[in-house]
Amino acid sequence: MIVADLDASTPARLTIRPSPVHEVIGWLRLVDSEARHPVYGRTSASDRASIRDPDVALVVDPVAGGGYQPDLLTPVAGGGSFETAFHDQLDAIASADPAQSATEVGWWSAGRAAPPRVRTAVDRGDVGPRAARGLATARRAMGDRWESVKQRPERSTHDAAATAGREGVGAVLGGMHPDVRWSGGALRIAKPFDEAVSYRDRELVLSPSVLTRPRLTVRVVHEPRGSIVYPAFAFGSGSSRTNGRDGMVSLLGTSRAALLRDLDVARTTSELSERHSLAKATVSHHPGALAAAGLLVATGRGRNVDYRRSARGDLLIA
Numbered sequence: 001m002i003v004a005d006l007d008a009s010t011p012a013r014l015t016i017r018p019s020p021v022h023e024v025i026g027w028l029r030l031v032d033s034e035a036r037h038p039v040y041g042r043t044s045a046s047d048r049a050s051i052r053d054p055d056v057a058l059v060v061d062p063v064a065g066g067g068y069q070p071d072l073l074t075p076v077a078g079g080g081s082f083e084t085a086f087h088d089q090l091d092a093i094a095s096a097d098p099a100q101s102a103t104e105v106g107w108w109s110a111g112r113a114a115p116p117r118v119r120t121a122v123d124r125g126d127v128g129p130r131a132a133r134g135l136a137t138a139r140r141a142m143g144d145r146w147e148s149v150k151q152r153p154e155r156s157t158h159d160a161a162a163t164a165g166r167e168g169v170g171a172v173l174g175g176m177h178p179d180v181r182w183s184g185g186a187l188r189i190a191k192p193f194d195e196a197v198s199y200r201d202r203e204l205v206l207s208p209s210v211l212t213r214p215r216l217t218v219r220v221v222h223e224p225r226g227s228i229v230y231p232a233f234a235f236g237s238g239s240s241r242t243n244g245r246d247g248m249v250s251l252l253g254t255s256r257a258a259l260l261r262d263l264d265v266a267r268t269t270s271e272l273s274e275r276h277s278l279a280k281a282t283v284s285h286h287p288g289a290l291a292a293a294g295l296l297v298a299t300g301r302g303r304n305v306d307y308r309r310s311a312r313g314d315l316l317i318a
Contacts, residue, residue, distance in 0.1 A: 026211025
């Protein structure tokens, strides 16, 4: 479990923008695994031939499958156009410190012997430059698909920004992915390891991705910017929802689903407003509607009303 600590300044420092490098990495994973993508289908024999390029193969080794992938391969996306951001990310990869790159490759290999081509690149100190060349080559091999890939994350970025403006930052943070839970000042992200990270006084970049879905990538290194790469179309009419939690969002809406998940203990509307970074006026009518549907139980406490999930609400969560 990753527990990310946020503060009141986070909304002002939170930005939503695509990460082009993650799209290329997602495509390489698809090609390597020969998996079928819900939007782009299966990759071809010519796609698979492209990853035999030595520099492309150097990138495929640490990003194929699950587990940790070296941070040098996933720099946080900067501003500007999609193409500008991509070239800026390639520059960051190419200029990565060789010693730090060697350390990250060691974390990735986790005690097992890294492939010879990776070890050779580490020994020569050119992991970064070669990885940047490999990603550029892979992007060219994507051909016309690159234009489509550019448009989809950008559209999803607008959807997420609209959700933030309409329902608050908490709705975005809590609605990115089934493995992410927003709980008043902290993000809890389901991962097979434990780590605590602070995003206080740091920029947090949320990057919707088409080709890495359904994977969730969290960059928790201690530098001025952190990032979370989540499946595109988590927000808006373009969503493709397939699991139980996503079905609940489709049924109730993002805000009400987030509030219902959070009411495993009794809370007032004021507490919910603070925990979910929503205006009190926005929050006030949601619990009443959920209670009318039999999903919450309302209990008077002086001038306040406590709301808590009912047995029917627990069944819906389950």
